[in-house]
Amino acid sequence: MSPEWSDRPSSSAAGTGGEGEPEKRRAILRAAVEVFAEKGYQGCRIADVAKQAGVAYGLVYHYFRNKEELLESVFDQQWSIFITALRAIGERGGSAPEQLEEICRFAIDVFRNAPAAIRVLLLEVAHTPNTFRAGSTRETFEEAVEIVAGIVRRGKERGEVRVEVDPVVAAASLLGALELNLTGMLMGILGGTSEEEIERVKRGVIDLLFSGMTAR
Amino acid sequence: MSPEWSDRPSSSAAGTGGEGEPEKRRAILRAAVEVFAEKGYQGCRIADVAKQAGVAYGLVYHYFRNKEELLESVFDQQWSIFITALRAIGERGGSAPEQLEEICRFAIDVFRNAPAAIRVLLLEVAHTPNTFRAGSTRETFEEAVEIVAGIVRRGKERGEVRVEVDPVVAAASLLGALELNLTGMLMGILGGTSEEEIERVKRGVIDLLFSGMTAR
Amino acid sequence: MSPEWSDRPSSSAAGTGGEGEPEKRRAILRAAVEVFAEKGYQGCRIADVAKQAGVAYGLVYHYFRNKEELLESVFDQQWSIFITALRAIGERGGSAPEQLEEICRFAIDVFRNAPAAIRVLLLEVAHTPNTFRAGSTRETFEEAVEIVAGIVRRGKERGEVRVEVDPVVAAASLLGALELNLTGMLMGILGGTSEEEIERVKRGVIDLLFSGMTAR
Amino acid sequence: MSPEWSDRPSSSAAGTGGEGEPEKRRAILRAAVEVFAEKGYQGCRIADVAKQAGVAYGLVYHYFRNKEELLESVFDQQWSIFITALRAIGERGGSAPEQLEEICRFAIDVFRNAPAAIRVLLLEVAHTPNTFRAGSTRETFEEAVEIVAGIVRRGKERGEVRVEVDPVVAAASLLGALELNLTGMLMGILGGTSEEEIERVKRGVIDLLFSGMTAR
């Protein structure tokens, strides 16, 4: 769906978007996603990133001012990809249920290809130092919620969504439900990570959020 | 609802279970909850805990072998309180909707009284070192999901919950929706933390998960 | 030979010499010998001593001003026993060879009964902080050498010892040879610690120092 | 006799074996010998080593995993030099008395040039933590004893040494006698450290071990 989310290193010749961006800089960013996702902000060491990227220690500081800037780049990049996709889905048209389903599908697809990225997105939101959070994280998270809420809101206007539904709460609930189900899969609690399992969970979340639990 | 979750130090007479436990040990644990919640596992410094508890640095090591054991204690304690409450709700009888509503109410009440505790519970699940996670965290998280899933399952048997609902996915979604809504409130994104706001969010989550979004 | 060197705790009723000395104080001293011998000055922790003695932490400080004083007491006590014995042997009369043989026998007997004590005597001589060493250690060590040297010296006067022998060097050599042979046994290098082995080593050292290596 | 034992930093051209070894790494090792010898294993602080070597604190950890590895390196290096020399003497030929005399001369020469090294070799054998001791120390000490014992053994076969002499005991005695005489000199007990004094002690030890004390 979006090539940047693939874990496979793209061949250096192909201009994968960030045209003139040096090969090694991308390697560092890619490595940082992994390590950041694995260890969290505080547990992520520059040495680990460099080793994972296969570059020398000091090169990280050639491309990034310091640890904070590096990880903020990672964070922004990941969220920006995610938000771009959210926005695209929101603007693509279709009914609210269709759009929200698309979001679930997207999130879970990403998870299938790049679980590390998901962890960066969902798990670090509240765990970075204040200066960090105060920066882009908060706004970005807020924006994601707002996009989803907008979809719900428009769905209400069109009569596709019940009037009682609070758009912001619904948006947060959707994202939260996705997060914990994905976390559960990552931790090996909610079944494995086979295709069928993932598909089953995806359907389950969508069905629940659309139709609710209550028998009728 | 449960006095242990209050941030105020409970008078020693309160039969909380940890009866003969030294005063200062409890102070350390209480402080650790705060700092752990504020800074996360890696960012939490023993010096901060000691200062917050008003005890000398070394005393922390009198009661806990090391940082890991301290924070694991915090984690276990918080989860154990939470799970005890979950279990109590599950065994108290009533319909599945009533029980799940009770869980939401409990979670949000706790949040109102002790936001720090909630953060420890919900936000640190996946962010602790491996030895830590491998320990009780995984099982405990799993247990929480399983208790909620059990409520859903019994609801299905009684015809209160739609047969299409996957109990485990529903459980994870419920907890995830709660988490992200609470996180949003903590981060100041989903409105403030006034009584009415909290009440509104609580109703919103319950309504969404029970009735779904779809207009009929 | 001297009851104080036994590892067995003497019954509290028997006045073992230090008459009015409290039972627990002796237990601490006895424990300190063990731990000191096992870990050395720096590695010896008050907590270890207390545990080994079966007394409470703080009691050590009831009987001894601080760690230094405790260990110095241990050191002095052990050396004083050793030196008393040396002196007794020196004054008992007999030829120099007989006296030196007696010293070897004594040292090795002690080793058999209380290897810990020997280690305190022989192995810590040069490893304690300066203030410590500057205190009694140096003089005591010097005194031991001097006593043995005196025996050699008188042996020379009586024609039992070759005139070329330097008494002080001979004394240091005797004690050093004993030390390293005992150390070797402790480390399990020079055979085991069976009766016959010990006897064999004892004879070997005496024979070597008296008759030399040179074949005639 | 061997340039490595000199305290003066050897010019990089000297083919000492550790050719490409970084300058500062050697400085650290050299400093560690001093401090280790001065304070013993437990009393030796990394900060002291760094200061003595004139490098930053952290650099020690750039070259050595931790304190234990550093000091074990020191220990191994010193013993390895010593043992190499012992072996060379043993293989150089000559009668047993000549070889043993050579060993004494070597040991005492080394002492003259690098007293710190001798202390590391002789005084720390039994004072390091168990993991440490269990490692190379034991075997290395054992090897030193065995080399000297081999010389004695061959001396017996050639009739240069009395048949009654136990080679291992003789070896341990020789080394022990050297140790305590050197210790005595270090502590200022056995005369000073002037050339004549050293020479006198050397002769004394050799004479004693070869000819024994007994007047004939």
Place this chain on the structure above:
DNA sequence: GATGAATGAGGCTTCATTCAT
């Protein structure tokens, strides 16, 4: 006497960051 909780300075170790090559 006896106990063990409480204190805090000191040492080990890590790791972000800089710098010479």
Place this chain on the structure above:
DNA sequence: CATGAATGAAGCCTCATTCAT
């Protein structure tokens, strides 16, 4: 660009010592 040695502040942990009971 790229490397990795070098730096040192900061955090964890230990343990001698004190003190209230």
